[in-house]
Amino acid sequence: MCLPALSDHLAVCNKPCRNGVCVGLDKCSCSVGYKGQQCDQDVNECGLPERPCSNSCMNTQGSYRCYCDPGYNLMTDGSTCTKELECSSASCQFACQIDRVGEVHCLCALGLHLAADNRTCEDKDECLDSTHLCSRHS
Template identity: 70%
Template sequence: MIEIRQRAFVMMAHFITLSFVLHQDRSVVEMFKHSRGRTQPGLCSFGQTTSCCLGWRNVNGICQPVCNKSCVNGECVGPGKCLCSKGYKGPQCDEDVNECGFLERPCTQRCMNTHGSYRCYCEPGYTLNADGCTCTSESF
């Protein structure tokens, strides 16, 4: 009698857990449909159930990473991890990169740092080439 109650309890616990997971994260079938059968980042399996991993959330059947602080000039690529756009750095991609300060300067003559980028200028008597980085003498 005790064994039957234990089995019933275990079955009920599995049913409740599965129902909660499927309700919270849609269905496993729906998630796999969106991932076309490939392993989806942020998708975790717990025994017979599959749902979004810790640090990920379900957005229309796809697990999306969660960044508690926004990625100002970039995108959230993992739980709390930003991938910065070119010209930015820092944990939230909110720090400008000073390209003119690199040892290997991007400009052959003058360089002015701008927000997220830089701009090259030439000394008097020179013209900026189409590449935007090198200068050519105006005298022939």
């Protein structure tokens, strides 16, 4: 009886691939963040010429994490930091929002409206405008 000859396309690894899969005769394909013959070496993404973070970078096992300097916030992409826009500089009485241009606008709670100073809130008389829900003589 004859046995088939071993070929290079068989996925047989004498040493296990720690962070990857065996793809050939003693050949590993490493998961992202790992390197080496058995995928047992961590890639230091923070030390690469093209840094993954706009501010501070911390290497982790198989990955990395970005941090922002004080006064900056991490964006949803997980790598970009943008300058913190502070509502406190507007001295709003209740709350504020920042528009797309970066301007701060004060906000008021339901039943209140913005006063002439554009910072404080005043009671809104709903009976004087068309938004009231009262019947005609109430």
